[in-house]
Amino acid sequence: MTDWQLLAPDEDSLALADTARAQFRSLRGPAVMRAALDGGVAGGWETVAEGGYVDIGIPEELGGIGRMIDLVVMLEEAGRALLTAPLLASALAFRTQVAAGVHREEFRRAPAGFGIAEGVVDEGGRCRVERVHVLGGHGAAAFTLVVQGPEQVWVVVVDPEGEGVEAVEQDTLVDPSRPLPAFRLGHKTGVAAAEWRELAFGDLERVLAGARVCVAADLVGTAAGALDGAVEHVLQRRQFGRAIGAFQGVKHQLADAYTAVERARSLVYGAALSLDPRDCLLANAVAAETAVRVTSLFTQLMGAMGVTFEADCHLFLRRAHQTACLLGEPDALYLAAARIERRISR
Amino acid sequence: MTDVTSEFEAFLDGFLPADYAENYRHYRRDVKLRTEYQAAAFDAGWLVPEWGPGEGGRGLSVPDALAVKLAGARRRVPRLMNIQGAGVAAPAIRSYGTAAQRARLLRPATRGDEWWALGMSEPGAGSDLAALRTTATLADGVFTVSGQKVWTTQADEARWCALYVRTDPEARPHRGISCLILDLRSPGVEVRPIRTAGPAVESFCEVFLDEVKVPEEALLGPLHGGWGVAMSSLEHERDMIWINTWLETTRALEPTLTAPELSEHQLVRLGRSLADAEGVRLTGLRTAAQRWAGLPSPASSILKLLGSESVQRAALLSLESAGARAFDDPALFDERLESLAATIYGGTSEIQRNIIAERTLGLPKGTP
Numbered sequence: 001m002t003d004w005q006l007l008a009p010d011e012d013s014l015a016l017a018d019t020a021r022a023q024f025r026s027l028r029g030p031a032v033m034r035a036a037l038d039g040g041v042a043g044g045w046e047t048v049a050e051g052g053y054v055d056i057g058i059p060e061e062l063g064g065i066g067r068m069i070d071l072v073v074m075l076e077e078a079g080r081a082l083l084t085a086p087l088l089a090s091a092l093a094f095r096t097q098v099a100a101g102v103h104r105e106e107f108r109r110a111p112a113g114f115g116i117a118e119g120v121v122d123e124g125g126r127c128r129v130e131r132v133h134v135l136g137g138h139g140a141a142a143f144t145l146v147v148q149g150p151e152q153v154w155v156v157v158v159d160p161e162g163e164g165v166e167a168v169e170q171d172t173l174v175d176p177s178r179p180l181p182a183f184r185l186g187h188k189t190g191v192a193a194a195e196w197r198e199l200a201f202g203d204l205e206r207v208l209a210g211a212r213v214c215v216a217a218d219l220v221g222t223a224a225g226a227l228d229g230a231v232e233h234v235l236q237r238r239q240f241g242r243a244i245g246a247f248q249g250v251k252h253q254l255a256d257a258y259t260a261v262e263r264a265r266s267l268v269y270g271a272a273l274s275l276d277p278r279d280c281l282l283a284n285a286v287a288a289e290t291a292v293r294v295t296s297l298f299t300q301l302m303g304a305m306g307v308t309f310e311a312d313c314h315l316f317l318r319r320a321h322q323t324a325c326l327l328g329e330p331d332a333l334y335l336a337a338a339r340i341e342r343r344i345s346r
Numbered sequence: 347m348t349d350v351t352s353e354f355e356a357f358l359d360g361f362l363p364a365d366y367a368e369n370y371r372h373y374r375r376d377v378k379l380r381t382e383y384q385a386a387a388f389d390a391g392w393l394v395p396e397w398g399p400g401e402g403g404r405g406l407s408v409p410d411a412l413a414v415k416l417a418g419a420r421r422r423v424p425r426l427m428n429i430q431g432a433g434v435a436a437p438a439i440r441s442y443g444t445a446a447q448r449a450r451l452l453r454p455a456t457r458g459d460e461w462w463a464l465g466m467s468e469p470g471a472g473s474d475l476a477a478l479r480t481t482a483t484l485a486d487g488v489f490t491v492s493g494q495k496v497w498t499t500q501a502d503e504a505r506w507c508a509l510y511v512r513t514d515p516e517a518r519p520h521r522g523i524s525c526l527i528l529d530l531r532s533p534g535v536e537v538r539p540i541r542t543a544g545p546a547v548e549s550f551c552e553v554f555l556d557e558v559k560v561p562e563e564a565l566l567g568p569l570h571g572g573w574g575v576a577m578s579s580l581e582h583e584r585d586m587i588w589i590n591t592w593l594e595t596t597r598a599l600e601p602t603l604t605a606p607e608l609s610e611h612q613l614v615r616l617g618r619s620l621a622d623a624e625g626v627r628l629t630g631l632r633t634a635a636q637r638w639a640g641l642p643s644p645a646s647s648i649l650k651l652l653g654s655e656s657v658q659r660a661a662l663l664s665l666e667s668a669g670a671r672a673f674d675d676p677a678l679f680d681e682r683l684e685s686l687a688a689t690i691y692g693g694t695s696e697i698q699r700n701i702i703a704e705r706t707l708g709l710p711k712g713t714p
C-alpha cells in the first residue's frame with residue numbers, strides 16, 4: 001500500500017511542473033511537428049540536457065535528483081506541449097538501465113534511444129535483433145534495448161555507430177517529430193553490447209515498470225493537452241446562436257473525456273509510487289486508450305477544420321497513436337495485468 | 347500500518363466471526379450482524395473516526411480516519427443497514443441542527459438505533475429536485491405539510507424523514523425550500539412500499555402527506571435554506587462514497603478472478619475492470635490528499651460517475667463470464683440489477699456529466 005498523501009504532488013513537484021510547462025511551451029512543439037511532417041529535423045536535446053530534466057527520477061546514488069512523481073509531472077508537461085526533444089526516449093532508456101542495474105552516469109550526458117524487440121544475446125554480450133524500432137534512434141549516442149528471447153530477456157546498451165548496426169528504415173510517417181527509425185543488429189556476427197544484463201523472463205515487467213510509467217505520463221499529458229484544446233474551441237465556436245459547448249451532446253463527451261483523463265492520471269501517479277508491474281501495465285494501457293480517445297474527440301469537435309494541416313488536433317492524434325503502442329497494445333497489457341492478478345488471487 | 351489501524355483491526359478481529367472473509371457473500375445480507383456491527387463500531391469510536399468521542403468517533407485526524415476506513419473496506423466491514431441515517435442525516439444534523447435536535451437525534455441516527463429516510467424526490471421532481479412541490483405553511487409555530495414523496499428508501503422502516511418542502515412559493519425554486527425533520531408516525535403520513543425489480547435493490551416507498559403537523563422546532567437549518575442543507579449533506583456522502591464503490595467493484599470481480607477458465611477476451615475485460623477499481627481508489631485518495639494539503643481537487647467531481655459506472659461494468663463482467671452458471675446463481679443477476687440503480691440514485695450519470703461539464707470544465711450552463 002502506497003502512502004496516499006504522495007498522490008497529491010507537493011510544492012516541489014508543482015514548481016517543477018510550472019517551470020517545465022513554460023520551458024517546453026517555448027520550444028513550440030506543434031510548429032516543430034508541422035515542420036517535421038514537411039521533412040524538417042526536430043532537435044532540442046541541448047535544452048532538455050541543460051534544464052537538468054534527464055536527471056529527474058534517477059536515484060541520488062547514481063547522481064540523479066527528484067522522485068518518480070517528479071518524473072511523471074515533468075513528462076506530463078512534455079506530452080501536453082507536444083515536446084519534440086528526445087526526452088521520453090532518454091527517460092525510457094535511463095529508467096530501464098536503472099531497473100536492470102546497467103546504468104552509468106555518463107550515459108545521461110548524451111541523447112539516448114530506446115526500443116523493445118525479439119532477439120538473442122549470447123554469453124559474450126553479442127546481440128542479434130532482426131528489426132527494432134528505436135525511439136530517439138536518430139542522433140542517439142547509445143541504444144538501450146530490451147531484447148526478448150524465447151526463455152530469457154536481456155537489457156543491452158549498444159553503440160549505434162558500432163559494427164553490425166544497420167538502419168533499415170529511416171522515416172516514421174505518423175509522428176516524424178519523434179521518429180521511430182528501424183534497425184537491424186548483428187545480422188552476421190552480432191553486435192557487441194557496452195553493457196548487458198540477462199534476466200529471467202518473469203522479470204520483464206519488473207524491469208519495464210518505470211518505462212511504462214514514463215510512457216503513460218507522456219500520454220496523459222497528450223490527452224490533457226487535447227482536452228484543453230477541445231474545451232477552448234467549443235467555448236469559442238458558435239452555431240445555432242450559441243457556443244457549441246452549450247450543447248449537451250458536446251458537454252457529455254467532454255465530461256467523459258475529463259473523467260478519462262483524471263482516471264488515467266490517478267493510475268499513473270499510483271503506478272509511479274508503487275512501481276508494481278500490475279499497476280504499471282494498467283496505467284500504460286489506460287493512458288494509451290485515453291490519449292487516443294481524447295485526441296480523436298478533439299478532432300471531431302473541430303468540425304472540418306479538424307482534418308486540416310493547420311489545426312493542432314491531428315498533431316495530438318499523431319502523437320497519441322504513435323506513443324500508445326510503444327510498449328504494447330492496450331489489450332495485451334490488460335491481459336497481462338489480469339493474468340498477474342489471477343495468479344495472486346488463486 | 348499505523349497504530350490506530352492495527353487497533354481497529356484488533357477490534358474487527360474481536361467482533362467479526364472467524365469465517366467472515368471466507369463467507370462474506372452470506373454475511374453481506376446478515377441483518378443481525380450488520381445491526382450489531384454498527385452499534386459496536388459506534389460505541390468503540392470506529393464508525394465515524396474523525397468525529398468526537400461519544401459521537402461514534404475518536405477525534406482522529408483526516409489521514410488517520412481515512413486509513414481506518416480503508417482498512418475497514420479491505421476487511422469488508424458489514425454494511426450499514428440504513429445508510430441515509432449515519433451517512434446523510436447525521437452529518438446534516440451535526441452541522442445544521444439546534445442543540446436540542448443534536449441532543450435528541452444525532453446519536454441514534456449514527457448508531458443505527460433510529461432509522462432515517464430522505465424525502466427529496468417527488469413524482470414531478472427527480473433529477474430536477476428544485477421543482478419539488480410538497481408545501482409547508484407555517485402558522486402559530488406549526489408547519490402544515492401536504493404533498494407526495496417517492497423513491498423514499500426505507501421509509502416503511504424509518505422513524506424520521508429529512509423532508510424537503512416548499513416554504514416560499516414566491517421565491518426562485520432553489521430559494522424557497524426548507525428541510526423539516528418529520529416524525530414518520532405523525533397523523534396524516536401514509537407510507538406505501540413499492541415493489542422493487544429484485545431483492546438486491548433496497549426497498550423504497552411512496553410517502554403521502556395530508557395536512558401533517560410538524561412543530562416549528564423541527565426545522566433543520568434556516569427557513570428557506572433547505573437547498574444548502576441538501577447539497578452539503580449529499581456532499582458529505584459523495585466524498586466518501588468512492589470507498590464503497592471501490593469495494594463493490596473489487597467484490598464484483600471476485601468470481602471472475604477465481605473462475606477456472608477465461609477466454610482471452612474475458613481476461614482483457616477483467617484487466618479493464620481492474621483498472622476501473624484502481625481508478626476509483628486512486629482518484630478518491632488523490633483528491634483526499636489534495637484536500638488535506640489545501641489544494642484544489644477538481645477531480646472529485648468525477649467520483650460518483652466513475653464509481654457507479656465501474657461497479658456496473660464489473661457486475662456485467664461477472665454475470666457474463668459466469669455463462670450458464672448464472673442461471674443457478676440468482677445473486678449474479680441481482681447484483682447486476684443493483685448496479686444499474688447506482689447510476690440513477692444520488693444524481694444520475696447524465697446529471698453528473700452536466701455538473702462536470704459546467705462546474706469543472708466551465709462550459710455554458712443549461713441544456714439545449
Ligand SMILES: Cc1cc2nc3c(=O)[nH]c(=O)nc-3n(C[C@H](O)[C@H](O)[C@H](O)COP(=O)(O)OP(=O)(O)OC[C@H]3O[C@@H](n4cnc5c(N)ncnc54)[C@H](O)[C@@H]3O)c2cc1C
Pocket residue numbers: 463464465466467468471472473474496497498499500547548550687690691692693694695696697700713
Ligand atoms: C435505489 C434508489 C433509491 C433511491 N432512494 C431515494 C431516497 O431515499 N430519497 C429520495 O428522495 N430519492 C431517492 N431516489 C430517487 C433518485 O434520487 C432519483 O431517481 C434521481 O434523482 C432521478 O430522478 P428520476 O428517477 O425522477 O429520473 P428522471 O429525472 O426522470 O430522469 C430520467 C432520465 O432522464 C435523464 N435526465 C433527466 N434530466 C436530465 C438532464 N437535465 N440532462 C440529461 N439527462 C437528464 C436522467 O439522467 C435519466 O436517465 C432513489 C432512487 C433509486 C434508484
